[in-house]
Amino acid sequence: MFVLTVLLATLLAFVSFLYYLLHQRMNYWRYRGIPHDPPHFLAGNLKGLLKTRSFAEILLEIYQHHRGTGPFCGYYLFQRPAVLVLDRALIKNILIKDFHNFADRGLFHNERDDPLTGHLFRLDGSKWRGLRSKLTPTFSTGKMKFMFPTILKVADQLMNAVEKRLAVDACVWDWKDMMACFTTDVIGNCAFGIECNSLQDPNAEFRVMGRKIIGSRRHGALINAFINSFPNLARRLRMAIMPQDITDFFLRVVRQNVEYRERNCVHANDFMSILMDLNKGKHLKSENDQLRALSVSEMTAQAFVFFVAGFETSATTMAFALYELALQQDIQNRLRLEIEETIKQHNDDFTYECMEDMQYMKQVLAETQRKYPIAPNLMRQAANDYMVPGHPKYTIKKGMMVTIPTIGIHYDPDIYPEPDKFDPTRFTPNVVKQRESVDWLPFGDGPRNCIGTRFGMMQMRCGLVYLLRQYKFTTCEKTQIPIVYQKTFPLFPQGGIYLKVERV
Numbered sequence: 068m069f070v071l072t073v074l075l076a077t078l079l080a081f082v083s084f085l086y087y088l089l090h091q092r093m094n095y096w097r098y099r100g101i102p103h104d105p106p107h108f109l110a111g112n113l114k115g116l117l118k119t120r121s122f123a124e125i126l127l128e129i130y131q132h133h134r135g136t137g138p139f140c141g142y143y144l145f146q147r148p149a150v151l152v153l154d155r156a157l158i159k160n161i162l163i164k165d166f167h168n169f170a171d172r173g174l175f176h177n178e179r180d181d182p183l184t185g186h187l188f189r190l191d192g193s194k195w196r197g198l199r200s201k202l203t204p205t206f207s208t209g210k211m212k213f214m215f216p217t218i219l220k221v222a223d224q225l226m227n228a229v230e231k232r233l234a235v236d237a238c239v240w241d242w243k244d245m246m247a248c249f250t251t252d253v254i255g256n257c258a259f260g261i262e263c264n265s266l267q268d269p270n271a272e273f274r275v276m277g278r279k280i281i282g283s284r285r286h287g288a289l290i291n292a293f294i295n296s297f298p299n300l301a302r303r304l305r306m307a308i309m310p311q312d313i314t315d316f317f318l319r320v321v322r323q324n325v326e327y328r329e330r331n332c333v334h335a336n337d338f339m340s341i342l343m344d345l346n347k348g349k350h351l352k353s354e355n356d357q358l359r360a361l362s363v364s365e366m367t368a369q370a371f372v373f374f375v376a377g378f379e380t381s382a383t384t385m386a387f388a389l390y391e392l393a394l395q396q397d398i399q400n401r402l403r404l405e406i407e408e409t410i411k412q413h414n415d416d417f418t419y420e421c422m423e424d425m426q427y428m429k430q431v432l433a434e435t436q437r438k439y440p441i442a443p444n445l446m447r448q449a450a451n452d453y454m455v456p457g458h459p460k461y462t463i464k465k466g467m468m469v470t471i472p473t474i475g476i477h478y479d480p481d482i483y484p485e486p487d488k489f490d491p492t493r494f495t496p497n498v499v500k501q502r503e504s505v506d507w508l509p510f511g512d513g514p515r516n517c518i519g520t521r522f523g524m525m526q527m528r529c530g531l532v533y534l535l536r537q538y539k540f541t542t543c544e545k546t547q548i549p550i551v552y553q554k555t556f557p558l559f560p561q562g563g564i565y566l567k568v569e570r571v
């Protein structure tokens with residue numbers, strides 16, 4: 068009886084202590100007098116995420132509610148107190164000027180038990196810095212020009228696929244899925260040197276894996292919330308987030324690819340070759356080099372992130388662009404005219420330089436990415452306590468997560484009047500000059516911005532040039548107007564983007 072009483076008392080003390088800790092945590096912003104919305108005990112300020120609201124909707128609401136109250140407001144990322152930046156000067160400090168204090172994202176990664184999480188997007192500290200500098204040359208203009216013909220080859224396959232479907236199918240289908248087949252094949256070719264054939268067979272292995280990566284999770288909402296709230300503890304507990312079959316698939320594909328290239332002395336000028344060089348330690352200049360040779364699983368993680376970050380982002384942006392062009396035929400016609408005239412000026416040859424000369428195309432895509440930022444926010448973590456210049460009450464504590472609400476800025480009527488209107492003239496060079504660089508953040512900003520920006524822009528422009536030269540896009544009964552979003556972290560449309568297509 069005595070033992071039982073002691074056990075119960077200990078349990079009670081333990082539970083009370085946990086409750087006290089959680090209570091302290093969930094009152095963090097109240098104690099400091101920083102504006103915030105009252106959090107839910109478990110979901111923090113993300114109540115309804117994955118069920119009734121997307122992350123973008125939640126962020127937009129918090130931004131609009133607190134804008135103008137100070138440089139940032141507080142919010143709770145599940146049980147984790149976090150900062151949501153409201154002020155453009157502070158955004159600039161975090162992303163660029165004081166980057167040294169905000170180089171990390173603080174996301175979960177566990178290279179030992181969950182090898183695919185050991186990639187550039189999730190890694191922090193010296194490991195990230197070393198990898199970033201070694202991988203940056205992969206996306207130089209020279210490398211882009213080298214990959215350009217490969218993308219055109221896949222764009223030809225896209226045309227074939229559209230023609231085939233037009234011959235047998237109705238002329239209405241989901242352009243988000245079609246674009247995902249295109250970008251999957253582009254990335255497969257350029258990153259892995261593999262013909263994925265998703266355009267020919269939408270159930271090809273890579274496409275199926277792509278759908279799985281976006282749509283499946285290893286755990287339910289509660290465990291995910293725990294891992295996101297306590298990433299270091301989750302790593303110490305040897306937890307993982309990637310479904311095992313996805314890990315196995317990518318480890319196998321990369322291993323087979325490496326073996327094939329080594330056996331046949333293949334040295335392509337692609338991403339896989341650069342990773343193989345890193346694997347052989349060719350980059351090491353001295354024994355003290357910060358970055359040791361990459362293991363095969365570390366290589367695989369990088370190949371994986373290039374695949375994941377490279378296909379769905381660009382595909383969805385292209386589909387959003389087609390949707391807006393279908394809604395506004397005058398913009399579609401003007402863009403088609405620019406495409407034809409620019410190609411004519413380049414002796415009827417669609418070259419890399421010709422693509423670069425299409426100014427209106429850049430504006431249409433910039434406006435698409437303003438209105439539909441696939442990544443509705445950027446994340447950083449403070450390495451040390453940071454007092455916001457000129458605001459002594461506002462301190463970002465060491466280890467705290469910082470959210471830059473891209474979606475809030477893109478829909479701020481003081482920056483973009485009538486934010487719901489799709490208007491590419493917002494991005495003429497003169498107008499752009501009058502804004503701050505951080506007023507447009509679809510690819511982030513500063514030293515940790517999107518490494519694949521050039522590649523993403525290139526594949527999107529190539530796909531759109533090919534499509535708009537041949538086809539006219541219009542809305543139809545199946546088109547969802549306005550767009551409804553999935554209740555997820557990225558800004559994805561619910562149920563696809565259905566458009567009618569016919570030859571020009």
Ligand code: HEM
Nearest residue numbers: 187188376377380381442509510511512515516517519523
């Ligand atoms: C429309 C296309 C794309 C969009 C909208 C996009 C968006 C982003 C954003 C918002 C970030 C975070 C930036 C920051 O925190 O400041 C990012 C990072 C990243 N992106 Fe992209 N991306 C695109 C295409 C690509 C492509 C094609 C690749 C590779 C082939 C790629 C690879 C990466 C990687 C590896 C990172 C992590 C960089 C780092 O932490 O050093 N992305 N991307």
